Amino acid sequence: MLEIQNLSKSYGKNLAVDQVNFTVPDGMVGILLGPNGAGKSTIIKSIAGLLRYKGGIGIQGMSSKTLEAKKLFAYVPEIPAMFEALTVKEHIEFVRKAYQSTITDAELQALLKRFEMEDKQDKLGNELSKGMMQKVSILCALAIKPKVILLDEPMVGLDPKAIKELKEVVVELRDQGTTILISTHMLEMVEGIWDVMFVMEKGKIIGSYTKEQVGDKDLDELFFEMTGGERS
Numbered sequence: 001m002l003e004i005q006n007l008s009k010s011y012g013k014n015l016a017v018d019q020v021n022f023t024v025p026d027g028m029v030g031i032l033l034g035p036n037g038a039g040k041s042t043i044i045k046s047i048a049g050l051l052r053y054k055g056g057i058g059i060q061g062m063s064s065k066t067l068e069a070k071k072l073f074a075y076v077p078e079i080p081a082m083f084e085a086l087t088v089k090e091h092i093e094f095v096r097k098a099y100q101s102t103i104t105d106a107e108l109q110a111l112l113k114r115f116e117m118e119d120k121q122d123k124l125g126n127e128l129s130k131g132m133m134q135k136v137s138i139l140c141a142l143a144i145k146p147k148v149i150l151l152d153e154p155m156v157g158l159d160p161k162a163i164k165e166l167k168e169v170v171v172e173l174r175d176q177g178t179t180i181l182i183s184t185h186m187l188e189m190v191e192g193i194w195d196v197m198f199v200m201e202k203g204k205i206i207g208s209y210t211k212e213q214v215g216d217k218d219l220d221e222l223f224f225e226m227t228g229g230e231r232s
């Protein structure tokens with residue numbers, strides 16, 4: 001479970017996130033939806049412990065700042081960061097060892113295959129395309145076998161096959177009880193895989209929905225109504 005309480009973050013005079021509250025229960029996919037600049041990445045970076053912020057963040061009932069909590073979550077940043085001198089395989093091994101992950105070789109091989117990275121395992125970090133870096137970043141996060149996973153605009157830069165696999169992996173993780181938070185500015189990217197959605201604008205959550213509440217209603221229309229038709 002992921003709990004965000006009264007989260008605020010300013011960059012200088014710019015209030016990027018303003019008193020945000022939300023919860024994503026175990027085994028659910030939560031979506032942060034909003035245009036560029038809404039504050040999505042700032043929230044995710046705060047959860048990941050990369051920013052100073054005001055408010056509280058709980059992971060499985062523990063403060064996100066504790067080592068115990070940090071062991072349980074994985075973070076896929078908006079812009080992948082690679083170690084230039086490590087191969088794809090070494091990136092994954094590094095994370096696997098650091099987190100003392102229980103993932104098996106067979107499970108890892110299956111993941112590499114799904115994301116079409118089997119034959120890229122010996123490539124160095126700086127020999128990869130942006131999309132491949134994104135895939136390594138996703139594979140490293142999955143290799144931890146996290147209880148909570150944060151994905152910041154994860155579909156951007158991925159090819160259609162990888163987008164399809166990622167969506168399937170998200171649904172599988174959810175069914176295993178993992179808590180998932182995905183940010184996106186494109187609703188169609190998360191269609192059919194979300195359980196709770198938080199619509200953001202200018203640092204605030206302007207609407208929260210569960211899948212049941214929305215039912216057959218057209219989310220695109222709801223989104224347009226809320227944001228006055230402005231979308232990026």
Ligand code: ADP
Binds near residue numbers: 037040043
């Ligand atoms: P989103 O991920 O929804 O596109 P961000 O969280 O990246 O939004 O940005 C929210 C606001 O904070 C924007 O106004 C952005 O310009 C500002 N911002 C983000 N990161 C920084 C930073 N490192 N320094 C200063 N301002 C920032």
Ligand code: MG
Binds near residue numbers: 078
């Ligand atoms: Mg962002």
